[in-house]
Amino acid sequence: MRIIALGGGFAGLAARKLGATVIDEKDYFVLPHRLVDVIRTGDPDIARISYPSDIIKTRVRKVDFRGKKVITDIGEIQYDKLIVSLGYSQNVIPGTLKIETVEEALSLREKINSSKKVAILGGGPLGVELAWVSKEMGKEVYLIEGKDRLLSFMSKEASFYAKSKLEELGVKVMTNTKVSEISGKIIHTTNGKIEADVSISSLGFKGPSIISEMGLTHVNDRMLVDDYLQSVDYDDVYGAGDCATTKGFIPMSAQVAVQAGTRAALNALGKDEKFSYRQFAVIVRIGDEYFGDFLGRFVKGSFAKLAEKIGIYRATRLVI
Structure with missing residues (x-):
């Protein structure tokens, strides 16, 4: 049986461990949680690891689900079972910059270096770390969050710790604040106007547009799968990682993606079990301080x- 996994992220590579053949257009695996360090240091190798030689490196154009073949730049590739594991993309407010790739991280570093004021939209882990790095680079920094606290899906202790550490550094943290539009350097919010040279989006995460282009049933460009990670459209197609969700929702997380990629591959092999996941740890860094939640409990310091x-x-x- 030939199992093909589209996308060499956490889910696709987890499926590869169980025999799936991975197709990805890049030459390397991106560590998304290390893109902030690329901005901080200018070293792209911090966030990328070269792929093994068995990865098929080509761009996917479309999928013929009826004919069970993937159409790529190097020709058609047949499959018996297909795992769609194409990661995420960002839907950003016009006027903001995003950080999905190593190249975007390097470009952001240049833009931040040449600015005086930086605004970051979204107070999740990425937004918190971007605020710290921008402040470390000597900028005036605004961190804008629409909810009543930073790290809203984490423990209240983690939220409080993040806010206090950022404010100690001089970051202007604005919670309960939503952005309506950006006009040049002016950010229009529910709590007044802010001026910034660079506005960075750390929110708006969704599935890649190719999901809808393939004609798959989706929610916010995340393909809809059942409790077994099987496509609601095709019995021989599975979804795993950030590009897939059930009606009950699957969080976008590297840890969950690895678990999903493993389960999707096992189910494709006929070892059918419902998918269940566990988020073991969410760790955030501000300077030399590591903190976050481990099995739902706040941790910091050496353990974090x-x-x-x-x-x-x-x-x-x-x-490897």
Whole structure:
């Protein structure tokens, strides 16, 4: 049986461990949680790991689901079972910059370096770390969050700690504040206008547009799958990682993507089980401080740093 996985992110590479053949147009695996470090240091290799030689490196144009073949730049590739694991994209407010790729991270570094004021939209882990790095680079920084606290899906202790550490650095944290539009350097919010040279979006995460272009049933460009990660449209197609969700919702997370990629591959092999996931740790960094939630409990210091390092190790093990 030939199982093809579209996309060499966490889910696709987890499926590869169980025999799936991965197709990806890049030459390397991106560590999304390390893109902020690319901005901070200017070193692109911090966030990328070269793929193994068995990855098929080509661009996917479309999928013929009836004929069970993937149409790519190098020709047609037949499959018996298909795992769609194409990651995420960002739907940003016009006038803001995003950070999905290493190239975008390097470009953002240049733009931040040449600015005086930086605004970051979204107070999740990425937004918090972007605020810290921008402040470390000597900028006046605004962190704008629409909800009543930063890191809203994490513990209240993590939210409070993030806010207090950023404010100690001089970051202007604005919660309960929504952005209506950006006109040049002026950001229009529900709490007045802000001027910034660079506006960065750390929110608006969704599936890639190719999901809807393929004609798959989707929610916010995330293909809809059942409890077994099987496509609601085709019995021989599965979805895993950030590009897929059930009606009950699957969070967009590297840890969950690895679990989903593994389960999708096993189910494609006939070992049918419902998908269930566990979010072990969400760790955030501000300067030398590591903190976050481990199994739902707030942690900081050396234990949090260890949890973060274990996460990186597991991600690296997927590609070597």
